[in-house]
Amino acid sequence: xxxxxxxxxxIDDERISLFMQGKMSAEEEALFKEELKxxxxxxxxxxxxxxxxxxMKQADEELVNAFKETDKQTIVEILNRSDKKSKNKANNxxxxxxxxxxxxxxxxxxxxxxxxxxxxxxxxxxxxxxxxNAFPIEFIVRGDADTDIEKELTKLxxxxxxxxxxxxxxxxxxxxxxxxxxxxxxxxxxxxxxxGWNLAIGYLKDYEKNKAIRILTEMQQIxxxxxxxxxxxxxxxxxx
Amino acid sequence: xxxxxxxxxxxxxxERFDAAQRKKTIAFLHSQFSISEYxxxxxxxxxxxxxxxxxxSGKLKELTSSITTYFVSICKNKALELLRKRGNHTNLxxxxxxxxxxxxxxxxxxxxxxxxxxxxxxxxxxxxxxxxIVRNLSSPCDELLWGYYRDGYSMKRLAEKCNYxxxxxxxxxxxxxxxxxxxxxxxxxxxxx
Numbered sequence: 001x002x003x004x005x006x007x008x009x010x011i012d013d014e015r016i017s018l019f020m021q022g023k024m025s026a027e028e029e030a031l032f033k034e035e036l037k038x039x040x041x042x043x044x045x046x047x048x049x050x051x052x053x054x055x056m057k058q059a060d061e062e063l064v065n066a067f068k069e070t071d072k073q074t075i076v077e078i079l080n081r082s083d084k085k086s087k088n089k090a091n092n093x094x095x096x097x098x099x100x101x102x103x104x105x106x107x108x109x110x111x112x113x114x115x116x117x118x119x120x121x122x123x124x125x126x127x128x129x130x131x132x133n134a135f136p137i138e139f140i141v142r143g144d145a146d147t148d149i150e151k152e153l154t155k156l157x158x159x160x161x162x163x164x165x166x167x168x169x170x171x172x173x174x175x176x177x178x179x180x181x182x183x184x185x186x187x188x189x190x191x192x193x194x195x196g197w198n199l200a201i202g203y204l205k206d207y208e209k210n211k212a213i214r215i216l217t218e219m220q221q222i223x224x225x226x227x228x229x230x231x232x233x234x235x236x237x238x239x240x
Numbered sequence: 241x242x243x244x245x246x247x248x249x250x251x252x253x254x255e256r257f258d259a260a261q262r263k264k265t266i267a268f269l270h271s272q273f274s275i276s277e278y279x280x281x282x283x284x285x286x287x288x289x290x291x292x293x294x295x296x297s298g299k300l301k302e303l304t305s306s307i308t309t310y311f312v313s314i315c316k317n318k319a320l321e322l323l324r325k326r327g328n329h330t331n332l333x334x335x336x337x338x339x340x341x342x343x344x345x346x347x348x349x350x351x352x353x354x355x356x357x358x359x360x361x362x363x364x365x366x367x368x369x370x371x372x373i374v375r376n377l378s379s380p381c382d383e384l385l386w387g388y389y390r391d392g393y394s395m396k397r398l399a400e401k402c403n404y405x406x407x408x409x410x411x412x413x414x415x416x417x418x419x420x421x422x423x424x425x426x427x428x429x430x431x432x433x
């Protein structure tokens with residue numbers, strides 16, 4: 001779709017919203033209704049957006065009814081089941097607790113015998129692991145990855161999460177970050193904050209601390225504190 | 241007395257809601273309030289029960305935003321309560337949808353839907369299809385479409401919330417989400433009916 005087309009479509013989207021919000025003057029509304037009769041494309045888009053509004057309201061109502069039709073015991077069972085699932089996952093991490101203590105002990109030994117550089121390596125890569133799941137993949141690309149772009153990003157983010165192929169992964173993410181952060185809208189714009197975040201985490205895990213700080217600094221300029229990602233970047237930067 | 245025949249169907253809807261909310265809400269609380277994951281899990285469980293109790297007791301009479309937004313606001317309040325108890329103070333960003341200005345009016349929505357000339361049975365199937373799709377949107381369409389069409393956020397506010405460089409970028413993305421949705425919806429209509 002070229003620039004003039006997208007502008008027209010965006011204007012039409014806005015008119016459909018204004019109509020549904022009752023924000024048109026009587027004259028504008030009459031004109032809009034006339035146009036709906038003669039312009040099949042506009043009519044289809046308007047019906048579709050109205051269906052979206054109604055569908056969301058109905059989906060919420062169904063959920064409220066589901067709560068009403070369920071007893072407290074069942075709610076507790078649902079919560080316990082999913083809590084157990086997430087605890088099982090968490091336990092896999094918690095089981096490493098003694099190992100973590102050993103790692104702390106090892107880091108002290110490293111400080112003594114290898115010096116600051118060894119400790120810094122441990123500290124940096126640990127931070128990468130600690131913050132790796134601040135934005136779970138399900139949070140970024142939920143459901144099935146629909147496009148090749150989403151599939152590639154899912155794979156790259158998964159590599160960062162599992163610390164696999166970090167060199168290749170960060171190299172590719174660095175290319176995508178350059179595209180995603182551009183002012184002009186492109187295929188990666190929507191995913192820019194998560195591309196930047198995963199690139200920084202990948203660098204930390206790969207002990208590329210300076211590169212991570214550079215990306216996080218760039219991100220801080222784009223995503224100010226007060227936003228979810230801005231706040232998370234702020235927390236991580238304080239620890240670096 | 242609950243109707244047991246519906247129990248499985250209702251609980252599966254609730255399980256899906258829980259599955260969709262748990263991980264992202266805990267991650268959000270953890271990063272927004274710097275609370276441990278264990279505490280975030282407790283807040284999540286507590287909030288889920290509060291949501292249930294508010295619906296059951298009739299305290300929640302009418303939803304003015306999506307149920308997800310309402311649920312997250314319960315979680316935020318509980319997180320703030322915990323921080324207050326511990327003597328920590330935090331400034332929470334203002335996150336109130338720009339309501340009243342951006343509410344979609346039922347009569348206008350119904351007017352547009354009346355332009356669909358398909359028969360009632362077919363329309364009901366279409367509505368069911370839409371409900372299924374909107375429940376399973378992926379990010380960023382999930383945040384943008386629910387935020388705009390259900391929560392009453394302005395595009396400017398959504399651009400800020402979703403970290404877009406400009407309101408226009410958010411508008412273009414919302415439009416692309418609508419188109420993506422429309423293509424999926426039309427394909428499913430064709431294959432199902």
